[in-house]
Amino acid sequence: MANSKQTRSRGADKEKLFEKILDTGKDLYVKEGSVGMRALARKLGMSQANLYNYVESKRELWIAIRSSAQKELRKRMADLSRQKFENFTTFCLGVAQSFLEFASEDFPRFSIWEFIPPPPLVVDKITKIPKEIGPFERNYNPSSLINRGIILFSRKAKEFNVNLENPERFYFYLYGVAVGAAQAENELKLSQVMFKKKVVDPIFEPFAISPDTLSPETFRSYVLEEIKLKVEREVNR
Amino acid sequence: MANSKQTRSRGADKEKLFEKILDTGKDLYVKEGSVGMRALARKLGMSQANLYNYVESKRELWIAIRSSAQKELRKRMADLSRQKFENFTTFCLGVAQSFLEFASEDFPRFSIWEFIPPPPLVVDKITKIPKEIGPFERNYNPSSLINRGIILFSRKAKEFNVNLENPERFYFYLYGVAVGAAQAENELKLSQVMFKKKVVDPIFEPFAISPDTLSPETFRSYVLEEIKLKVEREVNR
Structure with missing residues (x-):
């Protein structure tokens, strides 16, 4: 039981972080016309390696936002x-x-x-x-x-x-x-x-x-x- | 005389190249949403160092186009x-x-x-x-x-x-x-x-x-x- 709850909440955390990545990416697009993955990771306070677990390129980020x-x-x-x-x-x-x-x-x-x-x-x-x-x-x-x-x-x-x-x-x-x-x-x-x-x-x-x-x-x-x-x-x- | 002609034509060449830089930059902006200076130099068949003689950053390029x-x-x-x-x-x-x-x-x-x-x-x-x-x-x-x-x-x-x-x-x-x-x-x-x-x-x-x-x-x-x-x-x- 405890395990399944933990999994659920970890899933929810991941989804929340993904939403945050999209939101920050959108803001950068509108403020700067473009998004560098390094700058995005820095802004989110996460490592670039971890960011790549969510979106693997700025083209992918663009497509995720467009979707x-x-x-x-x-x-x-x-x-x-x-x-x-x-x-x-x-x-x-x-x-x-x-x-x-x-x-x-x-x-x-x-x-x-x-x-x-x-x-x-x-x-x-x-x-x-x-x-x-x-x-x-x-x-x-x-x-x-x-x-x-x-x-x-x-x-x-x-x-x-x-x-x-x-x-x-x-x-x-x-x-x-x-x-x-x-x-x-x-x-x-x-x-x-x-x-x-x-x-x-x-x-x-x-x-x-x-x-x-x-x-x-x-x-x-x-x-x-x-x-x-x-x-x-x-x-x- | 010959010298002044040469200078004039060199000036005209420079202006032509500058126009070409702006045009290529505009195209890249519209096709890819952003312009990397390295990619722009490659596309123009010129060195990055020479490109920087004309525009020193992508922000400068953007401002030159906007102007x-x-x-x-x-x-x-x-x-x-x-x-x-x-x-x-x-x-x-x-x-x-x-x-x-x-x-x-x-x-x-x-x-x-x-x-x-x-x-x-x-x-x-x-x-x-x-x-x-x-x-x-x-x-x-x-x-x-x-x-x-x-x-x-x-x-x-x-x-x-x-x-x-x-x-x-x-x-x-x-x-x-x-x-x-x-x-x-x-x-x-x-x-x-x-x-x-x-x-x-x-x-x-x-x-x-x-x-x-x-x-x-x-x-x-x-x-x-x-x-x-x-x-x-x-x-x-």
Whole structure:
């Protein structure tokens, strides 16, 4: 009994540490654009050898983070697909809101999903042949969320008797607006931290918008209102 | 005479090589998310020592690329500010088009400007103190293009007797749409390369939209049409 408990708690500890590795890795990606395994181990206060027990390369780390984003997006998409909506407009708004929340809840994860490309496979120093791919990459399965999204939107449009002129174009436009709004909302957040602290990052292009003029929250509402108008135009076309 | 010619041409050669370093650096950033100075020198077929004569660290490389983006954006903004427009809508469309062109002409540069954060300052291995900043960073001057943009939009609105309800919100919304549309347009381009070659990148989430259904060009026109409707709504409010 005692033994099995110990094993369970050791398993839980390992999982917790793994989560911490992913979180620290995400932060480094967003702060520095890249992650060195040595720097990551140092930041986590663990040996590089022990870090390699969890993720064996920065490409593997990237893929592990991307997998967690994919899992979350698939879950959200499945929820939205099952959820009851009043009409096509509320469905589209539900998707947009869920996407903006996905981005703002964990912007580093979103950024790796959307903007930061995978580090290359490690190449053998002598033969220049890429080394064997790691376990996260072996188990990674691209799930083509854009295709799934287009299928879901087309199905919902049919359900609500909405005739989309070009479902791909409609979906892709909303996707672009949501991606850009997520990025802009995050810049607004960063800038308001600087605004409050009266600190200016020497590299980041500073802009001084006071929260009273435009807060991340009012910006999000405005974006959703614009999306609503866009969908209504499409529905009433 | 001969000597001065030689000097000039040596200067031109150096400038050409510097441009090549920036271009290769940009490509590596976009393909691999990061640039190692050793890998960059190898790719350029030059020694690391010689590369350091041009840029002394990857942070300096990043800042040199960012400076070129900033220079180009400031130039475009100055052009737009001087250009004659028929009305506020054509002005806004001119800005949006110019931004989308800036992004698609050189997507790696845009990506570094917009999405990829600066590598950290190199820290001394023993003292952990950041080393002296390099010449590109010393000469870098953040120009707060968002603030300049808001000022330009407000001035043009006044010029055309348009009463913007909240200039910051209006500008920031258009900015978000343009950033997201640039990113979506680039994904569409990548996906159509894959579509034509029938190759699927193992990591990139594949989506199969045929160019007949939605090409990057028709997508851009659609985005501009949507922006036009948005601006007209604001003008006629």
